[in-house]
Amino acid sequence: xxxxxxxxxxxxxxxxxxxxxxxxxxxxxxxxxxxxxxxxxxxxxxxxxxxxxxxxxxxxxxxxxxxxxxxxxxxxxxxxxxxxxxxxxxxxxxxxxxxxxxxxxxxxxxxxxxxxxxxxxxxxxxxxxxxxxxxxxxxxxxxxxxxxxxx
Numbered sequence: 001x002x003x004x005x006x007x008x009x010x011x012x013x014x015x016x017x018x019x020x021x022x023x024x025x026x027x028x029x030x031x032x033x034x035x036x037x038x039x040x041x042x043x044x045x046x047x048x049x050x051x052x053x054x055x056x057x058x059x060x061x062x063x064x065x066x067x068x069x070x071x072x073x074x075x076x077x078x079x080x081x082x083x084x085x086x087x088x089x090x091x092x093x094x095x096x097x098x099x100x101x102x103x104x105x106x107x108x109x110x111x112x113x114x115x116x117x118x119x120x121x122x123x124x125x126x127x128x129x130x131x132x133x134x135x136x137x138x139x140x141x142x143x144x145x146x147x148x149x150x151x
Contacts (some may be wrong), residue, residue, distance in 0.1 A: 013040075015124075018075065021040075023036045034083045044073065047073070057103050058108070065138050068112070069106070070112070071115075094130075101130065104122055105132075105136045105139040105140060113146075114147075120137055125142075
């Protein structure tokens, strides 16, 4: 029961954060939008945004361990990638997008079911030529297959 309450609260907080971030992006307030992303990441309580940038996905997954939190981190990084792309910081956007995909795939490897948005973003990353290590390439293929099967 406590775990379900925690997950529901985390999902509500993510939805609020993403709505605020999207609103700021729409109004062209990119500095504020990125600050909101970083605050939301820090608000998860287990990882500093600088550590997230400096660590690989395996390390982040070992620190976080909760697949729901990994998926929230992935979504926030995906939003950060969009902000970075809006600012024409293409190299940073590519790194954030790749890390988001890898975190989603770490969650999937740990048994999580990814939502349609995560599966779509993973597929888009792969279709755009995003390179993945063999570990993640196999996981992306499995996620894609499961998504096509409706599972």
